[in-house]
Amino acid sequence: MLNLQTKKQKFYEPLSLESGRMLLEYKLAYETYGTLNADKNNVIVVCHALTGSHHAAGKYKNDDKSGWWDGLIGKNKAIDTDKFYVICVSILGSCYGSTSPLSIDKSTGKQYRLNFPVLAISDVVKAQMRLFKHLGINQAHAVIGGSLGGMQALCFAIEFADFAKNVIILASTYQTKPWAIAFNKIGIEAIKNDPEFKNGEYNEHEILKNGLKGMAYGRMAGHISFLSPDSMDKKFGRNYVKTDGLYELFGRFSVDTYLQYNSINFTKRFDPLSYLYITKMMNIFDCTRHYDSLEDALSPIKAKLTLIAFSSDLLFPPSCMQQMQESLLKLGKNSKFILIDSDYGHDAFLVEIDKFQNHVREALNE
Amino acid sequence: MLNLQTKKQKFYEPLSLESGRMLLEYKLAYETYGTLNADKNNVIVVCHALTGSHHAAGKYKNDDKSGWWDGLIGKNKAIDTDKFYVICVSILGSCYGSTSPLSIDKSTGKQYRLNFPVLAISDVVKAQMRLFKHLGINQAHAVIGGSLGGMQALCFAIEFADFAKNVIILASTYQTKPWAIAFNKIGIEAIKNDPEFKNGEYNEHEILKNGLKGMAYGRMAGHISFLSPDSMDKKFGRNYVKTDGLYELFGRFSVDTYLQYNSINFTKRFDPLSYLYITKMMNIFDCTRHYDSLEDALSPIKAKLTLIAFSSDLLFPPSCMQQMQESLLKLGKNSKFILIDSDYGHDAFLVEIDKFQNHVREALNE
Numbered sequence: 111m112l113n114l115q116t117k118k119q120k121f122y123e124p125l126s127l128e129s130g131r132m133l134l135e136y137k138l139a140y141e142t143y144g145t146l147n148a149d150k151n152n153v154i155v156v157c158h159a160l161t162g163s164h165h166a167a168g169k170y171k172n173d174d175k176s177g178w179w180d181g182l183i184g185k186n187k188a189i190d191t192d193k194f195y196v197i198c199v200s201i202l203g204s205c206y207g208s209t210s211p212l213s214i215d216k217s218t219g220k221q222y223r224l225n226f227p228v229l230a231i232s233d234v235v236k237a238q239m240r241l242f243k244h245l246g247i248n249q250a251h252a253v254i255g256g257s258l259g260g261m262q263a264l265c266f267a268i269e270f271a272d273f274a275k276n277v278i279i280l281a282s283t284y285q286t287k288p289w290a291i292a293f294n295k296i297g298i299e300a301i302k303n304d305p306e307f308k309n310g311e312y313n314e315h316e317i318l319k320n321g322l323k324g325m326a327y328g329r330m331a332g333h334i335s336f337l338s339p340d341s342m343d344k345k346f347g348r349n350y351v352k353t354d355g356l357y358e359l360f361g362r363f364s365v366d367t368y369l370q371y372n373s374i375n376f377t378k379r380f381d382p383l384s385y386l387y388i389t390k391m392m393n394i395f396d397c398t399r400h401y402d403s404l405e406d407a408l409s410p411i412k413a414k415l416t417l418i419a420f421s422s423d424l425l426f427p428p429s430c431m432q433q434m435q436e437s438l439l440k441l442g443k444n445s446k447f448i449l450i451d452s453d454y455g456h457d458a459f460l461v462e463i464d465k466f467q468n469h470v471r472e473a474l475n476e
Numbered sequence: 477m478l479n480l481q482t483k484k485q486k487f488y489e490p491l492s493l494e495s496g497r498m499l500l501e502y503k504l505a506y507e508t509y510g511t512l513n514a515d516k517n518n519v520i521v522v523c524h525a526l527t528g529s530h531h532a533a534g535k536y537k538n539d540d541k542s543g544w545w546d547g548l549i550g551k552n553k554a555i556d557t558d559k560f561y562v563i564c565v566s567i568l569g570s571c572y573g574s575t576s577p578l579s580i581d582k583s584t585g586k587q588y589r590l591n592f593p594v595l596a597i598s599d600v601v602k603a604q605m606r607l608f609k610h611l612g613i614n615q616a617h618a619v620i621g622g623s624l625g626g627m628q629a630l631c632f633a634i635e636f637a638d639f640a641k642n643v644i645i646l647a648s649t650y651q652t653k654p655w656a657i658a659f660n661k662i663g664i665e666a667i668k669n670d671p672e673f674k675n676g677e678y679n680e681h682e683i684l685k686n687g688l689k690g691m692a693y694g695r696m697a698g699h700i701s702f703l704s705p706d707s708m709d710k711k712f713g714r715n716y717v718k719t720d721g722l723y724e725l726f727g728r729f730s731v732d733t734y735l736q737y738n739s740i741n742f743t744k745r746f747d748p749l750s751y752l753y754i755t756k757m758m759n760i761f762d763c764t765r766h767y768d769s770l771e772d773a774l775s776p777i778k779a780k781l782t783l784i785a786f787s788s789d790l791l792f793p794p795s796c797m798q799q800m801q802e803s804l805l806k807l808g809k810n811s812k813f814i815l816i817d818s819d820y821g822h823d824a825f826l827v828e829i830d831k832f833q834n835h836v837r838e839a840l841n842e
Contacts, residue, residue, distance in 0.1 A: 289703075342658060365654040365661070369661050
């Protein structure tokens with residue numbers, strides 16, 4: 111059992127953002143597992159995905175649910191907390207304790223709401239670097255993340271090339287492709303147009319109680335994009351809800367109840383403004399933006415890279431990571447591309463830990 | 477130029493439905509192209525997809541848009557109207573002139589609305605057979621359809637095995653898989669919960685003027701499912717709307733405007749109740765339901781089958797049609813499976829006519 115406690119750190123020095131705007135001050139919520147050694151060189155930074163949080167492993171007291179990567183992080187696990195000091199930070203914009211659209215804008219004394227600045231992956235990474243510096247950590251043994259967390263890991267590798275010795279990227283990409291942007295569009299439109307969203311001025315406590323329907327539609331789209339035709343066949347088939355009539359207009363298949371259940375639950379744990387800002391962050395992610403080519407963008411990298419893709423991932427298909435690998439090899443970088451055969455689609459980086467944990471262990475212990 | 481006119485036919489004999497319910501009377505809207513020969517044996521039945529209509533080819537006076545399969549149907553085209561008499565019928569439940577949830581229920585004198593019975597593919601096919609009988613047509617040279625139209629074509633082949641000599645099925649399946657059901661779920665939930673839907677009691681003229689937002693979200697999901705990651709890359713890439721700022725929260729990529737434009741347009745031409753009933757019809761389609769196996773289900777078929785699948789179709793992936801082909805060959809049926817290499821996803825059966833028209837021509841003229 112890990113001894114868990116959410117830690118918070120506030121920073122009073124303004125953070126300049128990629129957009130040209132600025133956060134006058136900000137706070138970060140984070141969790142750590144394991145013990146920082148005397149040389150402060152056993153740090154592993156774990157980056158969370160779109161709707162994740164700093165709670166990556168272990169259980170809180172009186173909570174029956176473990177952190178989102180508990181299968182990977184802990185005593186004797188691939189990210190061994192007997193050996194490593196693991197840090198996971200809730201990204202700026204998210205709703206689990208770090209500065210978000212619901213935080214107070216110091217310049218107005220009111221919550222930001224829709225005046226919150228658009229954040230880029232580079233921004234949330236830069237904000238984390240300040241935390242590490244504050245903790246006296248100048249180098250990480252590794253940075254690891256999947257999906258949006260993988261984008262952060264890549265950004266660490268490019269923009270803070272001296273920071274991490276190893277960077278492990280799972281189920282991610284060097285730029286978000288239109289397929290992913292399209293899925294995000296459903297949530298963006300449905301949230302924005304939901305009368306209960308009130309142009310961002312909703313009561314944040316009420317909205318979690320009732321669940322914003324518009325966000326539920328977006329999350330349904332998300333859940334589809336996280337799976338694949340094959341994984342749905344295996345998981346649900348054409349099973350029908352036994353108490354619903356086949357010829358009832360609103361009768362449901364198992365896949366319907368899965369989407370319904372998960373999307374409604376989601377609206378009771380996640381803030382709609384955070385959802386909008388983080389999908390935006392994902393959509394505009396493109397590590398090549400300020401470079402002439404992908405090769406050019408990857409050229410600053412000094413870390414050893416491990417790229418783990420999943421065969422049935424439609425959201426961030428293996429081809430993106432393969433392209434990265436080709437560029438990295440051309441550049442003579444130390445990089446390994448691993449394709450995991452999986453039917454679980456994008457979700458594989460969360461649910462098929464058995465299939466890739468040894469690759470992570472190896473990358474960390476080589 | 478085809479001389480176009482929507483024809484209507486009303487039937488006063490009750491239609492028993494798969495659900496155990498009954499339509500006391502119904503009407504069908506249809507269009508024909510070409511001339512019926514004296515032997516009445518040059519008929520080609522064209523079946524439309526989810527949101528299609530009987531207007532498959534040609535242009536109406538003062539209309540600048542052609543029918544949905546105009547590239548395939550006409551003088552000297554693959555379905556040559558100099559040679560064949562082509563009939564396309566708006567299916568029951570749809571909103572272009574055939575009996576629908578907005579029709580008057582004879583037993584109450586009021587519109588059906590949510591009391592409209594759930595229809596199965598078998599029902600809409602049976603209803604069409606009555607029309608053909610009424611027109612003195614006892615046999616078709618061919619039945620052809622894509623997507624939901626392909627389901628109808630398959631149903632003709634199984635349930636009216638003596639009717640069509642040739643059956644051509646494109647981008648379809650023998651049963652709807654959970655991937656497709658999941659995409660439909662977004663529209664079902666978003667329509668049902670939209671306050672403007674008013675539990676099906678909306679004003680049908682007003683709703684077309686304003687466009688039901690809930691249906692727009694469902695249609696966005698539909699448009700995603702009709703494409704593929706590759707087709708989106710080619711069609712949109714990461715192009716951004718020039719007048720939108722990259723760091724504006726609601727700034728849009730090209731793919732966003734595509735989804736927005738098409739989904740909003742759709743809400744101004746399609747009825748939400750029809751959408752619910754036809755997605756339901758698609759979801760419950762499973763030609764094996766009353767049989768022990770796919771092979772068993774296909775055993776009544778006498779027609780020569782042509783199965784045309786598209787490599788990047790994620791909605792009804794080629795594997796479904798391939799399974800059908802294997803069963804048909806085991807049964808010793810006359811069947812041909814053609815896999816078209818395409819990046820256009822499910823949409824290919826509508827937009828890549830060049831790639832498959834010769835296969836259709838061949839199937840019709842052998």
